[in-house]
Amino acid sequence: MTFDHPTSRPTSACSNAANAAWSQIVGEVAARFGTPVYIYRPALIEKRIGEITGAFPAPFAISFAVKSNPNPWLLSWLRGRIGAVDVSSGGEVALALRCGWPADKITFTGPAKTEAEIEAAVKTNVGGLVVESLDEAHEVDRIAGACGHHQRILIRIAPAEAEPGFAVRIAGRPSQFGIDEAELSAAIATINGCANLMLDGFHAYTGAQCQEDEAIAAHFRTLWRLFREAVHLAEHPISELIFGGGMGIPYHDGDVALDIPRLQPVMREIVDEIAAEPGLEAPKLKLEIGRYLVGESGLYVTRVVRTKVSMGSDIVLCDGGLNHNLGACGHLGGIAHRHYRMLPVRAHEPAVEKTYRIVGPLCTTIDTLAHRVTMGELHAGDLIGVHCSGAYGPSASPLNFISYEPPKEIAVLEEDGGHKFEDITWMKSPFAAT
Ligand SMILES: Cc1ncc(COP(=O)(O)O)c(C=O)c1O
Numbered sequence: 196m197t198f199d200h201p202t203s204r205p206t207s208a209c210s211n212a213a214n215a216a217w218s219q220i221v222g223e224v225a226a227r228f229g230t231p232v233y234i235y236r237p238a239l240i241e242k243r244i245g246e247i248t249g250a251f252p253a254p255f256a257i258s259f260a261v262k263s264n265p266n267p268w269l270l271s272w273l274r275g276r277i278g279a280v281d282v283s284s285g286g287e288v289a290l291a292l293r294c295g296w297p298a299d300k301i302t303f304t305g306p307a308k309t310e311a312e313i314e315a316a317v318k319t320n321v322g323g324l325v326v327e328s329l330d331e332a333h334e335v336d337r338i339a340g341a342c343g344h345h346q347r348i349l350i351r352i353a354p355a356e357a358e359p360g361f362a363v364r365i366a367g368r369p370s371q372f373g374i375d376e377a378e379l380s381a382a383i384a385t386i387n388g389c390a391n392l393m394l395d396g397f398h399a400y401t402g403a404q405c406q407e408d409e410a411i412a413a414h415f416r417t418l419w420r421l422f423r424e425a426v427h428l429a430e431h432p433i434s435e436l437i438f439g440g441g442m443g444i445p446y447h448d449g450d451v452a453l454d455i456p457r458l459q460p461v462m463r464e465i466v467d468e469i470a471a472e473p474g475l476e477a478p479k480l481k482l483e484i485g486r487y488l489v490g491e492s493g494l495y496v497t498r499v500v501r502t503k504v505s506m507g508s509d510i511v512l513c514d515g516g517l518n519h520n521l522g523a524c525g526h527l528g529g530i531a532h533r534h535y536r537m538l539p540v541r542a543h544e545p546a547v548e549k550t551y552r553i554v555g556p557l558c559t560t561i562d563t564l565a566h567r568v569t570m571g572e573l574h575a576g577d578l579i580g581v582h583c584s585g586a587y588g589p590s591a592s593p594l595n596f597i598s599y600e601p602p603k604e605i606a607v608l609e610e611d612g613g614h615k616f617e618d619i620t621w622m623k624s625p626f627a628a629t
Contacts, residue, residue, distance in 0.1 A: 214538055221496055221540045221580050224605050224616060230498040230578065231515025232603040233588055235619070237272055239492040240585075244276055247482065250455040251462050255480045258302065258437065261287045263485025263586040264493075266604060268619035270294035279322070281437075281483050285312035288321060298322060302437065302481075304351065304398065306331075306371040314338050317346055323435065325349045325398045327373050332386050339391035349396035349435060350374055350382065352421055360410025361402030361441055363528045373399070376421065383428045397425045400439025400483060403528075408454050411442060412461040419465050426474045435479045436469070442487035446583045447533045453487075486586035493585020494538065495520045495602070497555065497564070499577045509551045511573050516555015517562040519602045521592040523581050524555070524563055534565035538580035545571025553579065557597050589622050600624050 217234075224234050247257055256278030261270065265287060270280070271294040280291050283305040291301050303316050304325040313331075316324055317339050326332045326348050339346035355376045357367030365372055374382045386394050399418050405411050415438060422436045445452045469475055497513040504510070517524040525532025534553070550569045555562040564581060573579075594601045601622035607614050 217494055217538055217580060218540050220607055220614070221494065221538070221578055224607075225496060225498065225540075225578050227616065228603050228605055228618065230496055230603075231513075231519055232496050232605055233519075233584060234494045234496060234580075234605050234607060235266075235269065235489075235585055236492050236607045236609065237269075238607075238609040240273075240489055241276070243488055243491070246455055247484075247488070250458045251482055252459070252466050254478065255462065255466065255482055257488065258481040258483045259488055260483055260485035261291060262590075264489050264588065265290055265590050266619060266621050267294050268604075268606060268617070268621070269489065270296070272606075277488075279481055281325075285309070285315050288312075288316055288319060292319065302349065302398075304400075306373075310334065310338065314342070317342050317344050323347050323349050323396060325351050325437070326386075327351045327371070329374065329378075329382050329385060332382070332389065332392065336389040336391045345391055345393055347393045347395050348386070349398045349437065350379070350386070350394065350425070351398040351400070352376055352379060352425060354399065354401055354417070354421055358402060358410065358414050358417060360405045360407040360414075362404035362406075362443065364402045366401035379425060380428050383425070387430070394429055394431075394433075396433055396435030396437065396479075397422050398437040398439070398483075400437075400441070402439075402441045404443035404486070405441045406443040406445070406450060406453060408457045411440075411453065411455075412458055414441060415458070415461060415465060419468065423468075423472060426472065429474065432474055432476055433478065434476075435481070436475075437481045437483050440482050440484040440487060442484060444486055444490040444583050444586075446535050448536055450536075486583075488586075490583050490586035493583070493588060495523065495581040495584035495588060496540075497579050497581070499573050499575050499579065500556070501575050502573060509549050511551045511553045511579075513553065513555055513564070513579060515599070515602060516564050517557055517559070517592070518555060518594060518596050518599050519589055519592050520564075520581060520584055522587045523584060524561060526561065527587055527591060532563070532566060534568055535584070536582040537565065537568060537570070538582060539570055539573060540578040540580060541571065541573065542576060543574075545573075547572050549573075556599060594622055595625060598626050600626065 258279040279300045298320045299322040302323040306327040351373035353373030354366040357364040497515040523535045553565040606617045
């Protein structure tokens with residue numbers, strides 16, 4: 196199939212109108228709840244769900260990767276809006292259940308599940324255990340047998356080749372994730388012989404942060420090719436395929452957002468081929484994503500404590516940084532640190548522009564939100580919003596490092612042309628006086 200050229204590419208979410216909406220909210224939230232604070236706008240997630248649903252025809256359903264943002268309010272809010280969640284630890288299984296997710300809507304992925312985690316998941320009847328090695332499959336078989344269960348499993352496949360266009364690549368190299376494509380045939384034969392396992396699906400998540408429409412389309416084609424071979428090898432009907440999306444978001448100035456309506460024809464073709472495939476009757480198809488669903492809905496806001504000049508360089512010191520937002524400081528993958536898009540919110544119009552290094556409060560040089568960013572002059576008390584912070588935020592950061600308080604988390608509920616705030620702060624301070 197040919198891939199149409201776009202009539203107009205969406206630029207990053209950094210339009211003036213988008214920033215104006217955020218600026219107003221930032222000022223209100225900071226005044227009411229203080230800083231540092233994460234602000235989430237669920238309306239943006241709702242919009243994103245609509246866009247994804249338009250591009251990925253039924254029976255595709257969204258499965259949210261809980262690791263990207265396990266805030267309980269968000270997990271509960273997502274229930275009823277998307278089809279499923281994927282968890283990666285016993286803690287996340289418990290959290291998803293506590294947030295009202297039915298066990299059969301939960302899949303459990305993760306390369307080093309412990310015996311206790313597997314046993315708890317089996318006893319809970321999670322919808323699918325995604326096994327990442329033959330050794331793990333044998334352990335699930337033994338535990339399921341001891342519990343008197345016939346456990347439904349999916350195999351995570353580790354493709355032999357990496358795909359272009361992904362900032363983070365997992366496939367095509369030795370890794371802890373999944374069963375090597377080359378070993379798949381033997382692994383399926385072994386698993387088919389395990390008395391307490393029911394092989395009922397395949398899973399692949401091979402890379403992250405892809406921002407090219409063509410590369411994403413090619414990625415889904417590759418996954419489907421891989422799954423089709425696996426289904427043949429299974430030699431019995433398979434009911435579920437989980438496609439790790441890998442879809443990226445515009446973290447940096449100048450990034451161009453994915454134009455996912457362009458994927459619709461490709462996904463339609465894939466869905467039609469799946470429907471015609473023997474061995475795949477009425478299959479469940481999942482799009483497993485995290486950052487593409489929730490990343491752009493979140494803004495991390497830190498306040499300028501003071502500015503200083505060191506050896507001629509302008510430095511801005513803020514009340515939060517790496518301790519709350521490790522990714523924005525460049526320490527969650529990626530080679531060179533490029534600062535996330537920033538939204539300064541000031542009390543006064545700036546008279547001049549300056550080039551700044553923007554740092555957090557920690558006693559380490561790695562606590563740097565931007566090494567070099569040019570913007571209107573900043574003063575103590577001004578606010579800096581860090582875009583694309585809705586995924587891999589507080590839960591993926593070293594919150595306790597140097598004993599600062601965890602960030603507040605506030606949801607902005609937009610209704611009747613206005614909005615109200617809900618404090619959904621989750622992380623508790625271990626330093627608070629008892
Ligand atoms: C198995 C699996 N699925 C889904 C995701 C979500 O990835 P992203 O947030 O890039 O969509 C991850 C992220 O690490 C993952 O490991």
